Amino acid sequence: MKGKGRAYGAGTIVNAIATWKGAAFAIGLTTTVEVTLKHSDEMHLEARMDTPTDPSLMLRCAELVLERFGMRCEGVVTSKSDIPIASGLKSSSAVANATVMATLRAIGECLPPEEVVRMGVRAALDTGVSITGAYDDACASFLGGVVLTDNRHMRIEMRDTLDAEVMVYVPSRRQLTSEVDVGACTLLAPFVHEAYAMAREGRYAEAMTINGLLYGAALGYESDVVMDALRCGAVGCGLSGTGPAYTALFVDGDMDALEERWKERGATVIKTRVVNEGVEV
Numbered sequence: 492m493k494g495k496g497r498a499y500g501a502g503t504i505v506n507a508i509a510t511w512k513g514a515a516f517a518i519g520l521t522t523t524v525e526v527t528l529k530h531s532d533e534m535h536l537e538a539r540m541d542t543p544t545d546p547s548l549m550l551r552c553a554e555l556v557l558e559r560f561g562m563r564c565e566g567v568v569t570s571k572s573d574i575p576i577a578s579g580l581k582s583s584s585a586v587a588n589a590t591v592m593a594t595l596r597a598i599g600e601c602l603p604p605e606e607v608v609r610m611g612v613r614a615a616l617d618t619g620v621s622i623t624g625a626y627d628d629a630c631a632s633f634l635g636g637v638v639l640t641d642n643r644h645m646r647i648e649m650r651d652t653l654d655a656e657v658m659v660y661v662p663s664r665r666q667l668t669s670e671v672d673v674g675a676c677t678l679l680a681p682f683v684h685e686a687y688a689m690a691r692e693g694r695y696a697e698a699m700t701i702n703g704l705l706y707g708a709a710l711g712y713e714s715d716v717v718m719d720a721l722r723c724g725a726v727g728c729g730l731s732g733t734g735p736a737y738t739a740l741f742v743d744g745d746m747d748a749l750e751e752r753w754k755e756r757g758a759t760v761i762k763t764r765v766v767n768e769g770v771e772v
Contacts, residue, residue, distance in 0.1 A: 492528045494596025497521055498588035498770050500574040501581040501631040502738035503731045504690050504699045506706050508676045509683040511643040513627030514690045517635045518657050519763040520574045522585035526593040528566035535565040542576050548583055551614040552590035560600055575661045579732025583620045584628040587611030608633050635769040639690055652767040658746055659761040660716055660737040660753050675709045696727025696740050703729025723749035
C-alpha cells in the first residue's frame with residue numbers, strides 16, 4: 492500500500508501565541524511525503540527525512556490515521572521538503588498535512604479537509620511541536636490563500652485570496668517554537684488583538700508588519716530586516732511564526748534590491764508568491 496501527499500509552507504500575518512487567534516498565508520514552498528505500508532500485528536513505522544529533524548510528528552500523524560480506521564501496519568514514511576526547518580515557515584504544519592494525506596491515500600481512505608487538518612494539529616500537540624496547535628498555519632498550509640482562525644476552538648473565522656509576491660529572509664540560526672518564551676509573548680495580547688482586527692478588515696500587510704515588530708521585540712530580533720523591506724517598496728514585512736525567518740509582501744517595489752540587502756546580512760533569500768489554491772484532497 493502506497494500513498495503520496497503534499498502541502499505548502501506559509502507565512503504569518505498574526506501569530507496566535509498571545510491571543511489564540513492567528514492568521515497566515517500559504518507560500519510556494521512544499522513538503523512531499525510518501526507512505527509505504529503493509530498489514531501487521533503490531534504498529535511499527537520508520538521515518539526517513541531529508542532534513543535533520545525529529546521524526547515524531549510525522550510518525551504520530553501516520554499513527555493517528557491508522558488508528559482512526561482501526562488498522563495496524565508496519566512501513567516507512569519518507570519526506571522531502573524545500574521549506575527551511577525551525578524558521579517559522581510552517582514546515583511542521585506542512586509535514587503533518589502531507590503525512591495525513593499520504594497515509595489516507597495509502598490505505599484507500601479519505602476524510603474531509605477540516606478533519607485532515609485537525610488530525611495534524613492533534614499530532615503537533617501530542618508531540619510538543621506547537622504551543623497552540625498552530626491551527627492557523629495548518630489551515631493555510633492545506634487550504635491555501637489567507638486564513639484567519641480561532642486556534643483555541645479550532646474554528647476558521649475568515650478565508651481570502653491574496654495576489655502578491657513574497658520574499659523570504661532565512662538567517663542561518665534556527666528557532667524551535669517549543670523553546671519560545673511564552674510569557675513574554677502573552678504580554679503583547681492587547682496589541683496583537685489590534686493586529687488581528689486589521690487582518691479581519693483585509694489589511695494584511697499592515698497587520699503582519701505590526702505583528703512582526705511586536706513579536707520581534709519580545710523575542711529579541713532587530714527591526715532592520717523589516718525596514719530593509721519597507722525601504723525597497725514591500726507593502727508589508729513581518730516575522731514568520733517565532734522566527735527567525737521574515738516574509739515580505741510585494742505588489743510592486745524592488746525585490747531585487749531587497750534580495751541584495753538581505754544577502755548582505757548573510758541570509759538565504761527565497762523568492763516565491765502567495766499560493767491561493769489548496770491541497771488536492
